[in-house]
Each structure stands twice: as C-alpha cells, then as structure tokens.
Amino acid sequence: MSDVELDDIEGGDAPEAGGGSKKKGGGLGNMLPTILKFVAIGLGALVFIVTVTIITVNIMNKGGKSQTVIADPSSPYVGKRPEYNFYDSIGSIQVRTRDFPVSSNVTVEMIIGYDLGDQLAAAEFTSRRFELRDFVRRYFAGKYAADLAPEREEELKAEIREVLNTRFLDIARARIILFNRLDVMENY
Numbered sequence: 001m002s003d004v005e006l007d008d009i010e011g012g013d014a015p016e017a018g019g020g021s022k023k024k025g026g027g028l029g030n031m032l033p034t035i036l037k038f039v040a041i042g043l044g045a046l047v048f049i050v051t052v053t054i055i056t057v058n059i060m061n062k063g064g065k066s067q068t069v070i071a072d073p074s075s076p077y078v079g080k081r082p083e084y085n086f087y088d089s090i091g092s093i094q095v096r097t098r099d100f101p102v103s104s105n106v107t108v109e110m111i112i113g114y115d116l117g118d119q120l121a122a123a124e125f126t127s128r129r130f131e132l133r134d135f136v137r138r139y140f141a142g143k144y145a146a147d148l149a150p151e152r153e154e155e156l157k158a159e160i161r162e163v164l165n166t167r168f169l170d171i172a173r174a175r176i177i178l179f180n181r182l183d184v185m186e187n188y
Helices: 003-009 028-060 119-127 129-141 150-168
Strands: 084-087 092-096 104-115 176-186
Touching (some): 092 129
C-alpha cells in the first residue's frame, strides 16, 4: 500500500483532486445563531423592564389602592359642579320591604339627573315613565329596612344609577340620583 492509501485508512486527509483548500459555507447559516442571541437578549430586557415597571407602579400606588382625595367643599379650589336636567315624573311610590315577619312601609320619590341639553335622554325617560315606576317599586320592595338606613343612602344612589345605566336605559345615562322623599316606617 502506498502512503496516500494509508492516510485515507487511518482517517488522515488526502489531498483533494482540485488541489485547493475546502471552503466553509457562509451566509445566513452562520448569522442565524448571532441573530437569535440578540433577539433573546432583547426579549429578556423587555421582560425585565416590564416587570420592574409594574412593581414600581404597584409600590407607588401602595398595592393598587386608589389615592383619590375628596376635596373640601369650602375650598376655593373645588371645580364647578356639572349641571343636569332632571326627570321627576316618576312620582311617589309606596311599597313594603322584604323584612319578615314585620315589614316596613317605604315611600320614595326619586329624581334622575341626566346631561344638560340631552334631548334623546329626555325622550327616553319620558317614554319609559311606567317602566321606571315599576323599576323603583321592584327595587325598593326587594330591600330590607336596614338597607334603606340614612347612612346607606349614597350606596343606594350609586347602585340605582349603575343598574339604570347598565341594564335599563338604552341611550340615556343617569348621572345623579336624588331622593325628594325616602321614608321608611316600621309596621307594628
């Protein structure tokens, strides 16, 4: 055997027929790992920045609690209160509470405030007058006398406004609820 054949058997490199050296493949194949490395670094940095931002905002907001401050009405820095049109044609409604065995009588006259100059809202309130009366009757008949205590009046107004705006009204939006009369009298 010749020396060239022995080199091939032992795994040595035999000279190629062309006599030149072997070229490595270039292009996208060599750049792909580098591109993927930079994309991974970028995504890692993005996740880190978002995490730090969320943690910082939660710390600044004290765990996400709202920091709304109610201004003193006598302060000269209180903004102008919005003006509303009012719908008061619901009239006086008298119902009994759901207390058992002794229920209470409730007399309520409710007024709904809506945006000033909103003619579509005025038309909707007028066309739904009887439905509004029925809503008020059912709402107060479903409450206990303790739910209608004067301390809970603001909660009642907010709940009524929410129900009207989400489930009852189509075009109009109730902005404020007022009670011209809210009397709860216990039966004996």
